[in-house]
Amino acid sequence: MTEHDHDHCHGEAMVTPEADAAIARKALAEGDLKHALFHVAGALSVQPDEPRYLALLEEVLASVDDPVALAETEPGASYMLFAVKAWAWRRAGRATDAAALLVRVLETRPDSPYGGWLRAWIADAALEPAPVSRAIDVALSNLDKTDLGRRYGDHARALFLDALTTLRAREPAAADTNLALGRLLRVLRRYDEAMAIAQAEDERAPTYRTALLLGTIERERGARAEAVPWFRRAAERDPSDFAIHLDIGDTLLGLGDFAAAIAAYEAALARDPGNAWASASIPYARFRASGALADREAVEAYAAARPDDGRAQGLVARVTPFLGYLPEPNEACLGVVGGLWRGEIDSPPVRMASTSLESPSALAAADEALAARGFAPPSRTVSRPLDPDVRVPLARTAFVLWGYDDITATPAVPPPSDEVAAAVAELARRSFSAVAWAREAEAIAGRLGPAAIPDLLASTVHPPPWPDGWAPWHWRQQVALAAPLIIALSEEGWAESGRRAALHSLLFGILDWTTTGGIVAMTELAFRGGAPRDEALAWFAELERIPESPSAYGNVMVPLVECMLQLPFLPAERREILRARRRGLLAT
Numbered sequence: 001m002t003e004h005d006h007d008h009c010h011g012e013a014m015v016t017p018e019a020d021a022a023i024a025r026k027a028l029a030e031g032d033l034k035h036a037l038f039h040v041a042g043a044l045s046v047q048p049d050e051p052r053y054l055a056l057l058e059e060v061l062a063s064v065d066d067p068v069a070l071a072e073t074e075p076g077a078s079y080m081l082f083a084v085k086a087w088a089w090r091r092a093g094r095a096t097d098a099a100a101l102l103v104r105v106l107e108t109r110p111d112s113p114y115g116g117w118l119r120a121w122i123a124d125a126a127l128e129p130a131p132v133s134r135a136i137d138v139a140l141s142n143l144d145k146t147d148l149g150r151r152y153g154d155h156a157r158a159l160f161l162d163a164l165t166t167l168r169a170r171e172p173a174a175a176d177t178n179l180a181l182g183r184l185l186r187v188l189r190r191y192d193e194a195m196a197i198a199q200a201e202d203e204r205a206p207t208y209r210t211a212l213l214l215g216t217i218e219r220e221r222g223a224r225a226e227a228v229p230w231f232r233r234a235a236e237r238d239p240s241d242f243a244i245h246l247d248i249g250d251t252l253l254g255l256g257d258f259a260a261a262i263a264a265y266e267a268a269l270a271r272d273p274g275n276a277w278a279s280a281s282i283p284y285a286r287f288r289a290s291g292a293l294a295d296r297e298a299v300e301a302y303a304a305a306r307p308d309d310g311r312a313q314g315l316v317a318r319v320t321p322f323l324g325y326l327p328e329p330n331e332a333c334l335g336v337v338g339g340l341w342r343g344e345i346d347s348p349p350v351r352m353a354s355t356s357l358e359s360p361s362a363l364a365a366a367d368e369a370l371a372a373r374g375f376a377p378p379s380r381t382v383s384r385p386l387d388p389d390v391r392v393p394l395a396r397t398a399f400v401l402w403g404y405d406d407i408t409a410t411p412a413v414p415p416p417s418d419e420v421a422a423a424v425a426e427l428a429r430r431s432f433s434a435v436a437w438a439r440e441a442e443a444i445a446g447r448l449g450p451a452a453i454p455d456l457l458a459s460t461v462h463p464p465p466w467p468d469g470w471a472p473w474h475w476r477q478q479v480a481l482a483a484p485l486i487i488a489l490s491e492e493g494w495a496e497s498g499r500r501a502a503l504h505s506l507l508f509g510i511l512d513w514t515t516t517g518g519i520v521a522m523t524e525l526a527f528r529g530g531a532p533r534d535e536a537l538a539w540f541a542e543l544e545r546i547p548e549s550p551s552a553y554g555n556v557m558v559p560l561v562e563c564m565l566q567l568p569f570l571p572a573e574r575r576e577i578l579r580a581r582r583r584g585l586l587a588t
Contacts, residue, residue: 001073001082001108017043021053028060033070036060037084045080049116061088068092079109083117090121096128100135103160107139110149110156122163129167130176136160137180140187160184175205182213191221208238215247224255235267242271249281258289280312287319293586297579321562322520323434326477329513330554331362334473341369341471348375355384356550357391360402360409360461361480361513365473372472382407390551394543395508398501399454401461402510409510415462416455423448424456425464428475428482438524441485450491453498456483457505460514480513484521494531507539511551516559519543523563540564558585 015023024039037060043053061067071088073081083105090098099121102114121127143149143156164181171177178201185194194217202210215230231248235241249264262285265278272278283302287295296319303309303316317324332354339345348370367377391404403412415421423444427437448456460483466475487502494500503525506518522539525532540563543556561582565575 001077001079001104015039015042017046017050017053021056024056024060028056028063033060033063037070038081041078041080041084045083045112048083048114057084057087058091061091079105079112082108083112083114087117090124093126095121095124095126096131099124099127099132103132103135103139103163106156106159107142107149110143110152115155115159118159118163119166122166129171129174133164133167133174133177133180136164137176137183140180140184157184157188161188173204175201175207179209179213182217186213186217186220189220191217206237208234208241208244211237212244212247215251219247219251224251227251228255240271242268242275245271246275246277246281249278249285253281253285253288256288258285261285262289276306276309277311280306280309280315284315284319293583317433317435320566322481322516322523322559323562323566326432326481327558329359329362329365329473329477331358331366333358333366334362337366337369338471338473340373340375348373349378351381352378353381353383355382357382357386357407359512359551359555360510361476362473363409364461365471365476368466368472380407388547388549390511390549393509394511394546395504397505397509399457399505400509401457401505401514402512411458411461413454413458413461416458417452420448420452420455421459421462421464423452424459424479424483424486425467427486428464428478429467432478432481434485434520434524437482437485438489441482442489445486445489445491448486448490450498453487453490453502456487456490457502459483460506460517477513480517481520482517484514484517485524488521488525488532494535500532500535504539507543511549511555513555515555519556519559519563523566526567553585561585 020039020042024036024043027033027036027039037057040053040057040060043050044057047053061070064070067088071081071085073085082101086098086101086105089101099118102118102121105112105114106118122132139156139160143153149156161181161184164177164184167177168174168181178197182194182197182201185191185197195214198210198213198217202214211230211234215227215234218224218227218230228248228251231244231251235244235248238244245264245268249261249268252258252261252264262282265281265285268275268278280302283295283298287299289295299316299319303312306312321327333352336349336352340348363380370377391407391409393400400412402409404410416424427440427444430437430440460480463476463479466472484503484506487499490499491497503518503522506514507522509515519540522532522536526536527533540560543560546552546556548557561578564570565578565582570578
């Protein structure tokens, strides 16, 4: 069954239901019954409850000895012909087959208006609940696999919910109906109702399916630890199934039990040798257990050899700093304040001495955390000479974001407008992923326009208020990447553009988390090609040559190497040099 009608032109730009009906009447009078059926199906696909069109359908079907044969469809026929076929089946007393076929029609075209038919047919006492419930269960699995399903799935799910509720009222102990209804309630996030139905079914007739449903409900509502025993029970009930071991592995991975997750993936491979999901997950779990660079490189190598493996590509993103996740800030001031913020210590620092001047954003976040707990900022000293002097921009820039009074940094620009601050916060509060953020940033940039670039820069040093549940340093870190990404996608031109001037100011201004934000934003532009790619590579080469220092390590060297390694167009020998440098950086 297909989503669209085949070409059938009658000299009109668009055939209306009434025009379809007229063509069907003419074809019927001429004895061209297949043609008549096609056009009455077209009329009913728009107005399936119109009495005149239903009467016409009955007239067409009554004109032959075998209406079911007349309504038979060819592979790939339009969904509307399958709906008429279902009508013919019901007319011939095949109520169960008819309802199950109509469910398939609604799975294929969830925007179609056959809901009235389904509601009426489900109420037929001759209908057997189990086959229809199984058809609905299959449809639920497939709804989100098509564009129409994603757009109109809620409409279809509402119809299926009504149908399953009616079927269950007729036969409360029907396992297929209960399991389909439990699954649908889970999809609708009505977890308590889904759990009650699944538990009752498991007590009445424990099977693989009941245990799988219970485990899935627990996992999706956030009770991962409670999900694992149910998944293990499902595996015991069907020892040959490999997929349940993937569920176990994924759940244990989320719980941080990496050794047990690896064992579960290996169990899946024992049942399904070469399983792509398990094969990609094992090196990732090993890296999560060890944190070792060698294990991380194994994840990268596995993904590089399998560019079309979605699981491998998703996992390599998760292990890649500044692409799949943001590393924890490494400034010493946050280590002290973090313990106070989390309630692990209760005495705030009065004086803080460091061997180097830490990032302005880190120090600002530390002071914000102290103020939120009711404490004053500490006095600070730097015990070693500032060589190089990180209070001086790396180059002459169009915008200066931080100014220094001795070793105290303050924003050198006024706060952004409320509109821009809200737009930055909109992106920053999302879970970080550079790819997903770039899509969102492009939409926000289109809304704000290039005139917002100065305010976007200002938001990196005057971040919006952090949301509840966030540590100030995590919020500043997210903002320091969100605003540059929006800037990078704010306009089309490059050479004389405001975005070029702003991004240059981020990369070559005061060393800070904002520098990292600029590197990530320029990496996104490098992926997109053109003049920004050429300039990104030139700027990155300049940054590689700056003197090493503690501030340069976290704000420039590590993000620069990590981001450059993400660029697929770099020559192989250049990538090997970068990998060697990464090993050296992470060993220090």
